[in-house]
Amino acid sequence: MSKDIRIKKGLDIKLVGEANKVTAELSLGSVFAVKPDDFHGVIPKILAKEGTEVKAGEALFYNKSDERILFPSPVSGKVSEIVRGARRKVLEIKITTNGTQEYKDFGKVDVNSMSGEEVKNHLFNTGCWPFIKQRPYDVVANPNQTPKAIFVSGYNSAPLAADYDYVLSGKEAELQAALTALTKLTDGKVHVSVGSSNSPLKSMSGVEVHSVSGPHPVGNVSTQIAQVNPINKGEVVWVVAPQDLVVIGELLLTGKFNITRTVALTGSKINEPKYVTVVAGAQISDVVKDNITNDNTRIISGNVLSGLQVDENGFIGYYDNQITAIPEGDDYELFGWNKPVFNKISTSRALTFSWLNPKKKYDLNTNTNGEHRAFVVTGSYEEVFPLDIYPLQLLKACMYKDLDEMEGLGAYEIAPEDFALTEFICVSKQPHQKIIREGLDLMMKELG
Amino acid sequence: MGLKQNLHNLKEKYKGKKIAPLFNGFHTFLYLPNETTHGGTHVKAADDLKRTMNTVIMALIPCLLFGMFNAGYQHHLATGEVEKVTSFFSGNFWNLSNLWIGALKVLPLVIVSYVVGLAIEFVFCIIKGHEIEEGYLVTGMLVPLIVPVDLPLWMLAVAVAFGVVIGKEVFGGTGMNILNPALTIRAFLFFAYPTWMSGDKVWVHDAVNRAGTADAISGETMLGSLAQNLTPSYSVSDMFFGFIPGSVGETSTLLILLGALFLIFTKIGNWRIMVSAVFGALMMGYIFNTVVDAGVITESSKFYGLMSLESWKHLIIGGFAFGVVYMATDPVTASQTNKGKWIYGFLIGFVSIMIRVFNPAYPEGVMLAILLMNVFAPTIDHYVVQGNVKKRLKRLKAKTA
Structure with a gap:
């Protein structure tokens, strides 16, 4: 029996700049970067030194605590620079492409006939392991533990989030292959949540599908885990995001590590909010080119709640499928603390009037x-x-x-x-x- | 750019200096600061602590104004200059000469309370180097409303200094204190200067001065008369509208009720505490009524007056309503869990009425009840939170068994 997930507590933050459902193909940019900080808790050990030629899917570094966990290059090209910070901490590994994508061939596999151990090893070798994260601690999964269940949230309720129903459409085969692979990794179930009946995830087999409804954070995996199968001390649950399932699925079906994502460009400072296809690690300026009003603008890789601030020369996060641009709020506001407020969101009614019009979309700044x-x-x-x-x-x-x-x-x-x-x-x-x-x-x- | 730019330049100039918190304290009163988010969420909701505190002050203003009129009215009534009011909008109450006397007596209380309290806050903020927190804005307004109108200003100053330092700053400032600072101040006054905080002389302006002279006037609070088994000469509507002697702002149950509705509507005041406190008071009152009805306590008993009072009347006399609405709901000193708030509120109501009845020498129970429950709030929270922890352990056990 699949259980529906319904919550009442929460808050939908409605902002202007929702992405229109059109997707633009962007030409492959020139510089890409992988930031080890995107993988929280991972201490990188560099495999590809500066100057090395890599293909898409070839490992750049591995995790110091488990050398099986490889982190692949999203594109083919030359490792042009390894940016280090204080105490020689690796901040960015930059790869300069030559304009075409060459993929390392990992070979097609038939997931259905593979054992759990084989799936695991395949994911290690192909650099797909970092897509699997774990609860507790919200870090890249520890492969030595066995999860009691695996969760995929097919509904993103965060502000201005990319609509999974749209970005995943047409990817059913990849999703199914990846989910089948996941079922081999756990003794328990693979739980998939869907936000609407149009979701491409709705018809997946071998998994338990839950339909979810309610305000944000209903799309957060923790909310869904708590409703379906709460984590106790000593238990582990693995979590994979749907856009990463597509990458895993394509790898299994074609043997290519193709981390091309459909990214939502959102926020009031984006001139034309829409979707674009981008390879992970792309430079922000390539992605938002000619589509941003860049005067005192905060650019965020991810959503406004948990995304990361980046500048135009920065790079989109490894897991992110959204870029948000909103105005900076670095100005004073006369009597801002006691005058009635109509243009900001609030959950109280202390002379704040967002409760009058729950459907209104706001243009919030970073103040x-x-x-x-x-x-x-x-x-x-x-x-x-x-x-x-x-x-x-x-x-x-x-x-x-x-x-x-x-x-x-x-x-x-x-x-x-x-x-x-x-x-x-x-x-x-x-x-x-x-x-x-x-x-x-x-x-x-x-x-x- | 004018004022905004000049102030910004000053702020940059003072940055890192001792004076910075003081300057910022005033600066942020004029302008919402230009701070932006870093790490964490990139946008934030509109409310800050200043707005929250300001909302409580707005809810207190009607009580303050009424208190001024009432101070003058009680004085003139006692001296025989005006007739007793018959309706809420009576000209005998709402007139300038009442307001004049009231303002003359009450505004100095407000000013002393704020000046002394804020000065101490500023000194502590500068010593500790943190920003000035807004906690005292509400405390400073509460204090003048819960003292007798003729309280000498130096006593108020001493009490405020004590309350802010011992009640709050030694615990680490706003957000860290255990006892409600306003009530700490009042409790200090009560124990240090009891003659100024109880009896039949302090509640009406000029009564103390005229004591023993031919023009002597007096005014006993409702609770005071009831505790002496006297029948007070006020009607229920007088009590509800607030045309009775008492601390400055506590008398008008009507305005307190409106303030409560405003606080609940704005989601600043906690309705759980208010509702459960009223329920607790009614319950205790009902128990006492039953005891009286059963004939256990007779008219000869010194407890008879307050015990036989119908339970709902307890809600509209004395400081009960004021305490429950404005002070029991202080989020820092109340229970912090929703379940805990029900228990906390209920016990405040229950204990308030119990103290009223059994402490005829000083029948205002709500102050002591709230202070008592402030002390117990962390304990209540502890057990509520442990319930959550146990639930989690049980889930684990069910799994492994």
């Missing part, structure tokens, strides 16, 4: 709308937080580093992105996602 304070207000986070967890108490436990309490309060079940909404509405402007990330890192270090 914090107030200064950082100690936690004062209570009870408001719970209204946008659908998990059976006390958010304030868990945040505080993370701040004072009480591992027992974090464990007891449900830190195994969450990812930083689950605290994006509480961070958004926080009156004290506390950095919730950062607090949670640091808490999870501490747990990972101390408890393994």
